[in-house]
Amino acid sequence: MAKELTTLKDEMNNVVDEGTQVVAFKLRDEEYGISILNVQEIRNLTDITRVPFAADFIKGVINLRGSVLPVIDLKQRLGLEQTPYTEKTRIVTVTVDDLHVGMLVDAVTEVITIDSKPVDAKKAVNGKEITRFLSGIGNMDGRLIIMLNLEEIIGMPKESK
């Protein structure tokens, strides 16, 4: 069972296939998605404690039921323009390779099932720097859901200098 889950997880990280459930959320006007298997929970915005000298996209740490969880600003990580926090701002906590991280998103929209095979991001978007964070783009009758490559986004402790 556990093994099944991990292989499933691996699949989700790299390729998102038809029938995959994703948590969809907004960053500015664009809609993004990550596999539901990586998502632990979705929380309202709480006090974030700033950590001096950390990488700029790391907003700080929060208290997640007694343990300390780093929070990253996803927009900043993806190089998108900053917008102020609103009451819709959420922290999506995800787990990738035993690393727990919270990600700030503008709003969580829904959990949806991708019903057609997503397009490879490299084919759809120009620019190497951007595509390394993306794993594919799901097209749901014209509604585009950009699938994120979580490993690239948070699996980079080297950069946090």
Next chain:
Amino acid sequence: MDTNQYMDMFLDESHEHLQQLNDGLLSLEDNMEDLSVLNDIFRNAHTLKGMSATMGYNKIAELTHEMEDVLDLLRHEQLKLTEDIIDVLFKCLDSLEQMVDNVGNGDPEDLIDVSDLVTKLSALSSGNPEALAAASEAPAAAPAAPAGEAAPPADLGFELTDVERGVIKQAQETGLRGIHIKVTLAETCLLKSARSYMVMNALDELGDVVKSIPPAEELEQEKFEHSFEVVVVTAAEEKVIEDAILSISEVESAVVEVIDLEKKAEPAAAAPPPAPAAAAAPAPAAPAPVSTAKPAPAAPKTAAPKQAAAPPAKKSHAGQSVRVDIEKLDTLMNLMGELVINKVRLEQIGQTHRISELTETLEQMDRVTTDLQNIVMKVRMVPVSQVFNRFPRMVRDVAKELNKEINLTIEGEETELDRTVIDEIGDPIMHLLRNSLDHGVEHPDDREAKGKPRVGEVGLIARHEGNNVVIMVTDDGAGINADKMRRKAVEKGMMTQEEVDKLDDADAVRIIFLPGFSTAEQISDISGRGVGMDVVRNKIEALSGHVDVETHIDEGSVFKIKLPLTLAIIQAMLVKVQEEMYAIPLGSIDSTINIQPDDIKTVQNKEVIVLRGEIIPIIRMEQTLQIPHVKDFDEIFVVVVHAGEAKAGIVVDNLIGQQEIVIKTLGNLFTGLKMFSGATVLGDGRVALIIDVATMMQ
């Protein structure tokens, strides 16, 4: 047999036995006349042999077997104990340790060539000129020979009831036979009940089990020594039965005997009343009579009573402790931490809303959580003897190598420290000891010339000191010459002449802890590669500890390590800088003072304060941590901290108070961030970072 699941147990216990062997040999070396130790050593070797053979590690078994032969001769005084023999035995232990380690790492055990040792041992056990050849035959053969001869089947120590006898008689009429089997399990068998169950199962397949001594329930509860008896009726041949039983692992021997009812009837008939009583008694009764009736297979007669008495005593002791996965303890500690956080939170709510009933209940809860916390902490505590006990051997080896005479005294080995700390302090202590042996204690001749006893005294002392544990490595050697330290520091370009002249003697001696320093005239294998002391200091400071040295010329030196009891929950001072809250470990704080802005002076453009005549540099946290400036404060609070001997004043805007905090790691995303030793969750649910004072002062 799938032995993987027993691997951890095997490794743990092998190390334990090797440690005991080491200890035994050391005390034997001290007092070669004391042969009583030999029995213990022999028993340990024997157990080790059994265990490794069971696990299929034949090389280990072979080597221990040879050791056992030599030990056996020694304890029967058929071989004279010499230093050479002890050296060979020590070498065997080293090889064994390596082999066990190899096995633990998943490597084959035979990476190490032990044939040389084996030859040496067998030469020792057989090559003795006196009529030892014949004598050595007997003990050597003893372990191999099963209990068969020791417990001759002719006078079977069991009785049959009328019913049982009837069953056998009936069976005989139908062409079956009643068979009595005595099964002896390996002394090292860990799962006696499982093995006995397997034996019973095997016998069930071959026939019907009529009776077992002790009864099946007691077999299940392991209420037997190493052997038990079974009566079955079966058509199978004795050989078939014997093979079936011997195919089960950890069965040492099986003695199969056809029951002759006529013969058995006689003694039973002659004294019917006492017989059943006698039969009932040996089985469940204390192990002593059982083992005297059937001596342990490998135990020669002289040692039999002692051996029989020792194992039960040991067993009762082992029953009082449980092996727990360290991860479970960590989880327990984490949960405990959360409980403490929530308790503090409730206390704050009670105080803000002035609910007296809540406060009262909380006071009681406080007591309970404090007790609980203490116990959880205690569970994680391990006596330092776990680290200390490997040093006597090391000291002996190093002393021999250096041709020095050393007497190591260990004190306070029962002092307990957190598991996390224990795992880390082994190497630093080893460094310190080596340093004392190599540089501290002088050569015996030099000592004599100075009018000191030839034998150098080295001490390893652990004791509690408040919320700390202090470990000291002492020697009565030459001491450290402060002038020599100053000279070396200048020679190596670590400091200028003016700098060293400013140092008092105590500080000059502390140069020893600076990176790249080594005073050894000659680079030796043992220490003095210039990596020793600063590595020790780094390691200890990484554990939030502190190391210092005190020395007197020609009287000796004392290296003192001070360590916190635990690293999980600490007392800290919460401070506020602008809108941000930080925690400073109380252990690093000297005092807190309230000053006016113009109390801050400058020395060469560096800000300092003068506190009781002492000039202390100050650190403005707001600037150091780039904290956003929101408002101005009239008053300035300074937290005076220390790291090692250095002091600094940290300027903060407000002191919130002293509090117990639970240290949480910041996680992988923040590796390389040395300024903070972790974070903690405050009573109001917010997170505060814990300042690493030593880093901040750099």
